[in-house]
Amino acid sequence: MYKIKNNIFAASCVASILFIAITTLGLSLATLPLYISESLGYSAFYVGLVVAAESLSTLFSRAAAGRYSDNHGPQKGMVLGLSLTLLAGLFCLFSFSFIDSAIVAYSVIIFSRVLMGIGESLIFTCSGTWPIGLVGREHAGKIMSWVGIAMFLGLALGNYAGTWSYYHSGIIISATAMAVLPALGFLLVAIVKPVAIHPEKNKAKLSYAIHRIWKAGSGFSLANIGYATITTFLVLYFNQNNWGGQAALALSLFGMGYVVSRLTLGWKADSSGLKLTLFSIAIEASGLLLIAFSSHPYVAMLGSFLTGFGLSMIYPLLALPALKSMPDENIGLALSTYESCFDIGLLVAGLAGGGIVSLFGYPAVFIFAFLCCLLASISSILAYKQISNGDPKLMREKASLN
Secondary structure, three states: OOOOOOHHHHHHHHHHHHHHHHHHHHHHHHHHHHHHHHHOOOOHHHHHHHHHHHHHHHHHHHHHHHHHHHHHOHHHHHHHHHHHHHHHHHHHHHHHHHOOOHHHHHHHHHHHHHHHHHHHHHHHHHHHHHHHHHHOHHHHHHHHHHHHHHHHHHHHHHHHHHHHHHHHOOHHHHHHHHHHHHHHHHHHHOOOOOOOOOHHHOOOOHHHHHHHHHHHHHHHHHHHHHHHHHHHHHHHHHHHOOOHHHHHHHHHHHHHHHHHHHHHHHHHOOOOOHHHHHHHHHHHHHHHHHHHOOOOHHHHHHHHHHHHHHHHOHHHHHHHHHHOOOOHHHHHHHHHHHHHHHHHHHHHHHHHHHHHHHHHOHHHHHHHHHHHHHHHHHHHHHHHHHHHHHOHHHHHHHHHHO
16 A cells, blocks of 8 residues: 655644544534533533543543554554544434433443543554654654644634534534544555554653653643633633624634644744743733633633633643653653643543532633643743753663663
């Protein structure tokens, strides 16, 4: 079978696979909260539980996904991830189309989120390790920027299309797309060449990875609570304020802000450091505050755009100290451990956010996300301090693994 020879183009194809998969995720994030609250009649707390179920399954499968990529190659990992994502879409379609009982439908949705979470873990990890293996680790920051653009273009498209179709053509259209899109990813997987793997050198333990990456990871996790809050509660917040007709645009502005930031600042990912990280966190925090205290939908839309713009560069900027903290042959474990912090952020936002909304209302959950951004700035400072001046402790630990 034909394989793409140009590594840059091949890496772009991997990013396209991620785009397809994340569009599926965006569709589910937009439609499931609406379906659960409006069609099944459950509260925001149960919406949060659905988000938490996906986050937990992704979190607990991250290490396995990283090891699978290191030992079997990212191509095989991507195939497995797409297969699970396709199954998750089929279960959602079945729930929406054939189940009348709210309890049974909710249970099927929970199960589909577990499948989606595991598939998401494999796809996210392999979307990083595969292009890094093709292009080279020295370009890791730029690759993370490409991956992020594909990710949030997919989220923006999925969120907008899911919200629009829910109100204009029904949820079945989105559910069908959630089942069909992952199948398209297999076509791209088939034409991208695999990369070399060295399973005999993968001796690092998960505890070692956590020890090396927790500072960068905690900053990433805290910052991403803003993302989870936007995707889970923004549409419901707009509906409560009778702004529902503009909710899809508000979600899309978040994705647009993310992409604009990557296009304008992504080229600096490998050379910038703590200053740009702190700047990005400050922009995200200001956007969350605007949403919390907005009295007009346009103010909340601006806040959504700023949140996306600020969050955008945090992923690659904190990925650099995380990846530099691990040996080259353990890049899959390093990336999966770092990305597991994204799931922790979703988990905290899902559980704490649902409770905060139930007790204090929707503005309070955006204030909570703002406070988490402030804590993320502290973690970022610690992460960059760890790798400054070569980190002699890290050099000794890397040597002991070789």
